[in-house]
Amino acid sequence: xxxLLTGNEAIARGAWEAGVKFATAxxxxxxxxxxxxxxxxxxxxxxxxxxxxxxLEAAAGASIGGVRSLCAMKHVGVNVATDPLFTFAYLGVxxxxxxxxxxxxxxxxxxxxxxxxxxxxxxxxxxxEPSDSQEAKDMLKEAYAxxxxxxxxxLFRMTTRVCHSKSIVxxxxxxxxxxxxxxxxxxxxxxxxxxxRGMQVKLADNFKRLESYSNNxxxxxxxxxxxxxxxxxxxVAYRYAKEVFGKTVSYLKIGFSYPLPMEKIAAFAKxxxxxxxxxxxxxIMEKEIKAAGIDCIGKEKLPAMGELTPDRxxxxxxxxxxxxxQPNPEMVLPRPPALxxxxxxxxxxxxxxxxxxxxIFSDIGxxxxxxxxxxxxxxxxxxMGASISAGHGVQKAFDIKGDHSKKVVSILGDSTFFHSGxxxxxxxxxxxxxxxxxxxxxxxxxxxxxxxxxxxxxxxxGEASPMIDIEAMVKACGVQNLISIDPNxxxxxxxxxxxxxNTEGPAVIITRWPCVLKKFSVQDNEEFPTAFKMVATVxxxxxxxxxxxxxxxxxxxxxxxxxxxxxxxxxxxxxxxVCAQICxxxxxxxxxx
Amino acid sequence: xxxxxxxxxxxxxxxxxxxxxxxxxxxxxxxxxxxxxxIHGMSQRxxxxxxxxxxxxxxxxxxxxxxxxxxxxAFEKMEGxxxxxxxxxxxxxxVNDTEIFPLSVIIGANTYPDNILxxxxxxxxxxxxxATKMAEDLGNxxxxxxxxxxxxxxxMGLTDIDWETIIAENVKAQFKDxxxxxxxxxxxAV
Numbered sequence: 134x135x136x137l138l139t140g141n142e143a144i145a146r147g148a149w150e151a152g153v154k155f156a157t158a159x160x161x162x163x164x165x166x167x168x169x170x171x172x173x174x175x176x177x178x179x180x181x182x183x184x185x186x187x188x189l190e191a192a193a194g195a196s197i198g199g200v201r202s203l204c205a206m207k208h209v210g211v212n213v214a215t216d217p218l219f220t221f222a223y224l225g226v227x228x229x230x231x232x233x234x235x236x237x238x239x240x241x242x243x244x245x246x247x248x249x250x251x252x253x254x255x256x257x258x259x260x261x262e263p264s265d266s267q268e269a270k271d272m273l274k275e276a277y278a279x280x281x282x283x284x285x286x287x288l289f290r291m292t293t294r295v296c297h298s299k300s301i302v303x304x305x306x307x308x309x310x311x312x313x314x315x316x317x318x319x320x321x322x323x324x325x326x327x328x329x330r331g332m333q334v335k336l337a338d339n340f341k342r343l344e345s346y347s348n349n350x351x352x353x354x355x356x357x358x359x360x361x362x363x364x365x366x367x368x369v370a371y372r373y374a375k376e377v378f379g380k381t382v383s384y385l386k387i388g389f390s391y392p393l394p395m396e397k398i399a400a401f402a403k404x405x406x407x408x409x410x411x412x413x414x415x416x417i418m419e420k421e422i423k424a425a426g427i428d429c430i431g432k433e434k435l436p437a438m439g440e441l442t443p444d445r446x447x448x449x450x451x452x453x454x455x456x457x458x459q460p461n462p463e464m465v466l467p468r469p470p471a472l473x474x475x476x477x478x479x480x481x482x483x484x485x486x487x488x489x490x491x492x493i494f495s496d497i498g499x500x501x502x503x504x505x506x507x508x509x510x511x512x513x514x515x516x517m518g519a520s521i522s523a524g525h526g527v528q529k530a531f532d533i534k535g536d537h538s539k540k541v542v543s544i545l546g547d548s549t550f551f552h553s554g555x556x557x558x559x560x561x562x563x564x565x566x567x568x569x570x571x572x573x574x575x576x577x578x579x580x581x582x583x584x585x586x587x588x589x590x591x592x593x594x595g596e597a598s599p600m601i602d603i604e605a606m607v608k609a610c611g612v613q614n615l616i617s618i619d620p621n622x623x624x625x626x627x628x629x630x631x632x633x634x635n636t637e638g639p640a641v642i643i644t645r646w647p648c649v650l651k652k653f654s655v656q657d658n659e660e661f662p663t664a665f666k667m668v669a670t671v672x673x674x675x676x677x678x679x680x681x682x683x684x685x686x687x688x689x690x691x692x693x694x695x696x697x698x699x700x701x702x703x704x705x706x707x708x709x710x711v712c713a714q715i716c717x718x719x720x721x722x723x724x725x726x
Numbered sequence: 727x728x729x730x731x732x733x734x735x736x737x738x739x740x741x742x743x744x745x746x747x748x749x750x751x752x753x754x755x756x757x758x759x760x761x762x763x764x765i766h767g768m769s770q771r772x773x774x775x776x777x778x779x780x781x782x783x784x785x786x787x788x789x790x791x792x793x794x795x796x797x798x799x800a801f802e803k804m805e806g807x808x809x810x811x812x813x814x815x816x817x818x819x820x821v822n823d824t825e826i827f828p829l830s831v832i833i834g835a836n837t838y839p840d841n842i843l844x845x846x847x848x849x850x851x852x853x854x855x856x857a858t859k860m861a862e863d864l865g866n867x868x869x870x871x872x873x874x875x876x877x878x879x880x881x882m883g884l885t886d887i888d889w890e891t892i893i894a895e896n897v898k899a900q901f902k903d904x905x906x907x908x909x910x911x912x913x914x915a916v
Binding site for chain 1: 762772786789792814828833838841842845
């Protein structure tokens with residue numbers, strides 16, 4: 134059967150075909166759809182974990198317990214999961230285990246462009262790198278065979294273009310894999326120094342054997358077009374090379390990319406006048422090939438940052454640039470993402486942005502947009518959960534310096550709080566800090582496209598599950614000053630911020646209102662009966678054209694320049710009422726739709 | 727055959743992804759090798775979105791290079807202007823005559839230009855469609871995307887593919903007839 138699948142869908146299909154029985158992930162672009170698609174297969178127990186470290190530990194456990202397991206995350210998620218990764222490599226597997234890392238050359242939705250092929254080398258695990266959906270499925274199946282034959286977890290490098298591109302895939306039935314028995318074996322599963330030293334030697338031996346696998350792997354193959362120019366390419370960069378050079382050069386396609394097939398590379402390089410290395414981001418293959426004494430050209434000509442798309446290849450190697458038609462640049466207005474009409478974060482950022490006495494440490498989520506105009510609220514962000522702990526550090530620095538001109542506000546969402554905000558909050562209370570933390574609880578993991586999390590009351594499969602209470606969690610972390618508020622009421626938001634800044638010791642505000650795009654659960658309908666069922670209208674007689682409402686940054690507003698009046702797009706507005714509260718002339722009214 | 731390149735651009739929420747899904751499914755059923763790449767911005771809605779569709783005998787890159795698209799279909803005027811560079815000099819652009827203001831216009835920092843279509847027309851072969859209006863006339867503004875899909879199918883000479891079956895297999899039963907009508911309307915309009 135042929136299906137048109139994205140790389141992420143192909144991974145899910147491959148997991149099903151490979152007899153995987155347990156899969157877990159924390160959502161993150163571009164990896165999110167992997168687990169969403171795995172969950173469609175009822176034979177696989179599929180879970181959202183609170184964070185990537187937890188996910189990889191659960192997958193390692195399932196492997197030790199005797200079933201094939203899959204774990205998926207975005208590239209920066211692997212940073213969170215490195216602690217178990219490095220030692221899981223020592224332990225090895227019982228049933229096969231694969232960790233999918235979805236890297237982001239081009240940083241379409243990420244804060245950095247780290248190349249996780251480095252982790253294969255650093256953690257000492259082998260690696261596959263597919264270049265399209267067919268390979269993603271085929272290699273994933275092979276990865277389980279390799280994991281079991283060589284006793285190690287396999288790192289599987291996807292990139293945004295492979296994750297989110299569709300291509301045609303030949304699909305087969307599920308392979309029923311016999312579960313492995315679990316047997317207690319402390320020399321294998323307990324890395325005390327005395328045992329870990331033995332594990333280290335076993336790992337090195339397995340890598341030695343993998344060198345031979347790599348040289349003979351069907352995923353490392355030569356396409357000999359009789360040319361004296363050769364290209365060694367991995368991932369989608371190989372596709373880009375073929376797009377540009379077609380049959381005018383010969384190729385060595387690298388699909389199993391660590392350890393590299395050095396004998397095959399040496400044989401391919403022999404007699405080539407020029408050898409190019411096509412890899413996205415870091416010069417990893419290039420350095421290892423050069424270290425083996427083989428002359429090649431890589432990053433001195435090809436870009437080391439961003440995607441290695443065909444147009445960039447043409448420019449770099451052929452000095453060719455397409456004839457393009459350009460619009461008058463002055464007419465093209467950027468269209469950055471914006472908080473949706475009805476977004477419950479709007480009121481909070483409107484109020485925060487008006488104050489000059491705050492240092493706002495934000496986090497990873499839709500609320501990252503709080504740094505944009507018209508709010509201009511945010512000062513800094515680093516990574517998941519850092520708002521609270523990095524904010525704590527900033528506040529300590531201010532205190533040490535005796536600088537009281539600004540006070541720190543840490544701001545993050547519900548899913549990010551569960552991910553790694555809880556430990557950070559403990560740092561704040563334990564170390565007697567006095568920051569204000571705002572948890573934007575919109576009842577879902579929003580930015581990645583609405584995944585359930587421990588606070589929503591549902592699991593990945595849509596089944597009801599215990600709802601972790603954020604308030605109780607905050608109290609358990611030792612916070613005495615806590616309030617929960619409706620973020621659409623600006624007066625309440627303003628008073629809450631004022632209260633939080635002036636209380637003794639750390640304070641937490643929880644804003645509780647659902648994401649406007651969320652599919653409501655039964656509980657949501659009970660708790661928020663009026664949400665998004667209203668609409669606002671402008672009384673043009675009362676509107677004085679002062680544009681104050683536009684400071685809400687709501688995409689449902691439209692200013693009529695000719696008549697100097699504000700207007701509201703009825704189809705877009707959901708009646709949150711933030712603009713109506715800002716209007717100094719009470720010209721905006723909210724009523725039931 | 728030489729690989730053909732189709733670019734669909736719009737604003738998040740306009741339905742470019744479903745249109746691209748129907749298109750690529752039809753192309754696969756017709757026996758072409760197909761690749762499609764999508765880039766969606768970091769937030770759920772409101773940002774620029776694009777779907778890049780390539781088909782032929784053997785398609786390598788999922789990405790369409792600038793200056794190489796046979797056709798660019800813009801679901802919104804500004805996105806059409808932004809995507810001009812995708813077109814090859816002999817390419818064709820179809821623009822839906824609809825404006826969605828970016829935030830900078832909403833907050834009054836910029837003015838949405840009133841001569842976008844003139845600017846595009848002065849540089850490339852342009853066909854303007856009132857797909858949003860046509861969709862409203864059909865009774866559901868959402869089928870604007872399938873009307874524009876119809877215009878792509880006609881422009882690229884793909885009318886022989888059994889689109890009715892593809893629509894039936896990919897949309898809810900109660901919306902099938904409406905979508906088939908929308909596709910027909912789009913084909914007839916170019």
